[in-house]
Amino acid sequence: MPEIKGRIKKITSHRLFLPLLCLALVLLFNIATTPDFFKISIKNGMLYGYTIDIINRASELVILSIGMTLVVAASGGTDISVGAVMSVAAAICCFILSGGEHSVSQYQNPFALGIILALLASLLCGCFNGLLVAKLKIQPMVATLILFTAGRGIAQLVTEGQITYIRVPGYKILGSAIPGIPLPLPVFAAVFVALITALVLKKTALGIYIQSVGINSKASRLVGLKSSAIIFFTYVFSGLCAGMAGLIASSRIYSADANNIGLNMELDAILAVALGGNSLSGGKFSLLGSIIGAYTIQALTTTLYAMNVSADQLPVYKAVVVVLIVSLQSPFAHKLLQKLKSRLLSGNSQRRAA
Amino acid sequence: MKLENFFKKVNGQSFMLSVTIGLFAVMYIIGMIVFASKGFSNLQVFLNLFISNAGLIVVASGMTVVMIAGGIDISVGSVVAMICMMLASFMEKGGISAPAAVLICLLTGLVFGLVQGFLVSYFGIQPFIVTLAGMFFARGMTAIISTEMISIKNELFLKWATAKIYLPFGGYVNKKGTMIYPYIYPSVVVALIALVLVFAMLKYTKFGRSLYAVGGNEQSAMLMGLDVRKVKLKAYVLNGFLCSLGGVLFALNSCSGFVEQAKGFEMDAIASAVIGGTLLTGGVGNVIGSLFGVLIKGTIETFITFQGTLSSWWTRITIAALLAFFIVLQSLFAKAKEKK
Structure with missing residues (x-):
């Protein structure tokens, strides 16, 4: 008996238990409401189905949440400018490729130039955030608030307030699929970013540095780590991730819509990190947890859409989920649970005594 | 380092406030010179700053209270949109009278603030x-x-919205030869009283x-015997109420409710408070500063319209x-203070 109990405790206390449980719950709910949820069909050599759709649509969120995880881990704050940075990257890429027109059917500049400049712009946004947080010691959320406000304005300035269309088949590839490969390309992009990040964190000491700075930045500095440089790096990386996500989102709709690309994505990314079992006050982190969290959120979104909830109303349910999760994580809830546990245990022992 | 010495010597708080007021004055004088031919110097243009920003003044003062407490x-932007939509749908679809609708909205704001405050202070x-x-x-x-826009047509509500209160001075003679006095709406009076x-x-x-005390240093406030959590909770409740009041004033100005309303309003409120000298780290702040923050934002908008x-x-x-700019200025003051 105690062996089984110990094993259950081991499983439930594992860091990825809660994120996986959440994902399982959402998927189970879907089996009950939508019977053909797990049905996957093949049309024209492409896989189709709810699950494929979730994996595909979650790609941008996965990339964002990877960047967000590192930001949260190192600085104990969040980068709320990611959605706006996405729209900046998309706007700049489309602006370069269209050469200032609002709808083109041919590239006016090389494709690579557009991508590189867009990524550079997002990198620059990340540098700006990093500078404010790491060097000037401004609260992360407030520092990123500046770009959160200005980002969409800058994007609109670039596109002159209009939607810029790139009607070139090649531009859609990043957001759709290459013929012959059954899975959409964004899925691979997300996996690629995740693998590279994980490799760098595992093979170098960077992962440990980030954790140590997140747990105590002053102590880490005294030990000899460049705390502010590490925090700066995470913000730059988060900006870059947002840029990549923005390019994918833009490729999906072969245009730059400054108002809608990446809208509300910052909440989803923060939610993914929290759902992944990461503490929002920094320190230890699990990249895998965040990725599972991102897929869970997309599963939840798709589920709600399948239940005919409109896009406008979606935030209500997500907000409730966020509050529930962070309340469960809070010290207050932990204390409450502990009290409950000890009361139950003491009740048991009293019964035994009687 | 001369600059550092300067930051050390100057009293940060009053310096920030004077920077803000000075900035507003300079901006307004520039406007008067540049747009002299378009009547920028008219008193009504100045009063319009208050008329179009009555809601923001109230919301920004609520924000200031929360920020002083360190939160x-x-x-707020979304709550303002929700209040506008509630007012519109209550009066136009629910057939509820204007005073009752306003009362329900104010109560909603209180409850919203209560829930948020509870989660912040007691759940940590x-x-x-x-x-x-x-x-x-x-x-x-x-x-x-409602996903569609609802226009407010309630007579009593529109009466509140459009009742002009004329000032007894500062009038000018228009082309037809009649004396026109500048006016404000009741919403401005409510905002200023708040x-x-x-x-x-x-x-x-x-x-x-x-x-x-709580915003300045939570630990010392607790040791002083203050119930920190209760103070924080109260701050959020007050903010919720002010936010809904701001929403009602906003609705008086826009006379409609729609989903995209007041987008980015929270940024305006936070920016106003910060520009007005409220510290993001808590413990320092003043609603008068926030008022000037709002006026600066209004002046920029007026520039763009002119x-x-x-x-x-x-x-x-x-x-x-x-x-x-102001955030960086604040952090420079904070750094100088640390070195002291």
């Missing part, structure tokens, strides 16, 4: 996360009430002073640039 509330969740969730919740609720009350509350009541060819997103970019 932040980014849900970061205020940013709680109010981010609140922001999405309120915006989504607005869409649940502002004065919050100012007095912060300065002269026990609760007001404990807000500064200029005519600039697009509206320049407002957001300028506000963000100003916000960045």
Whole structure:
């Protein structure tokens, strides 16, 4: 008996238990409401189905949440400018490729130039955030608030307030699929970013540095780590991730819509990190947890859409989920649970005594 | 390092406030010179700053209270949209009278503040996360009430919205030869009364002073015997109420409710408070500063309307640039203080 109990405790206390449980719950709910949820069909050599759709649509969120995880881990704050940075990257890429027109059917500049400049712009946004947080010691959320406000304005300035269309088949590839490969390309992009990040964190000491700075930045500095440089790096990386996500989102709709690309994505990314079992006050982190969290959120979104909830109303349910999760994580809830546990245990022992 | 010495010597608080007031004065004088032919110097243009920003003045003073206590509330824009939509749908679809609808809305704001405050103070969740969730919740609720725009046609409500109160001075003679006096709407009066009350509350009541104590240093406030959690909770409740009052004033100005309303309003409120000298780290702040923050934002908007060819997103970019400037200034003061 105690062996089984110990094993259950081991499983439930594992860091990825809660994120996986959440994902399982959402998927189970879907089996009950939508019977053909797990049905996957093949049309024209492409896989189709709810699950494929979730994996595909979650790609941008996965990339964002990877960047967000590192930001949260190192600085104990969040980068709320990611959605706006996405729209900046998309706007700049489309602006370069269209050469200032609002709808083109041919590239006016090389494709690579557009991508590189867009990524550079997002990198620059990340540098700006990093500078404010790491060097000037401004609260992360407030520092990123500046770009959160200005980002969409800058994007609109670039596109002159209009939607810029790139009607070139090649531009859609990043957001759709290459013929012959059954899975959409964004899925691979997300996996690629995740693998590279994980490799760098595992093979170098960077992962440990980030954790140590997140747990105590002053102590880490005294030990000899460049705390502010590490925090700066995470913000730059988060900006870059947002840029990549923005390019994918833009490729999906072969245009730059400054108002809608990446809208509300910052909440989803923060939610993914929290759902992944990461503490929002920094320190230890699990990249895998965040990725599972991102897929869970997309599963939840798709589920709600399948239940005919409109896009406008979606935030209500997500907000409730966020509050529930962070309340469960809070010290207050932990204390409450502990009290409950000890009361139950003491009740048991009293019964035994009687 | 001369600059550092300067930051050490100057009293940060009053310096920031004077920078803000000075900035406003300079901007306004520039406007008077540049747009002299378009009548920028008319008193009515100045009063219009108050008329179009009555809601923001109240919301920004609520934000100031929360920020002094060391918190932040980014849900205010969505709550304002929700209040406008509730008012519109109550009066136009529910057939509820105007005073009752306003009362229900104010109560909703109180409850909203209570829930957020409870989560922040008793559950110990970061205020940013709680109010981010609140922001999405309120915006989504607005869409649940109605995804289409509702115009307010209630007679009594429109009467409140358009009752002009003429000032007995500052008039000018128009082309037809009649004397025209500048006017304000009742919403401005309500906003200014709320502002004065919050100012007095912060300065002269026990609760007001404990807000500064909690925001300045939570640990010492607790050791002093203050119930930190209760103070924080009260700050959020007050903010919720002011936010809904601001929403009602906003509705008096716009006379409609729709999902996209008041987008980015939270940034305006936070930017106003920060530009007005409220510290993001808590413990320092003043609603008078926030009022000037709002007026600066209004002046930028007036510039853009008078200029005519600039697009509206320049407002957001300028506000963000100003916000960045003041935040950096604040951090320089904080650094200088640390070195002292």
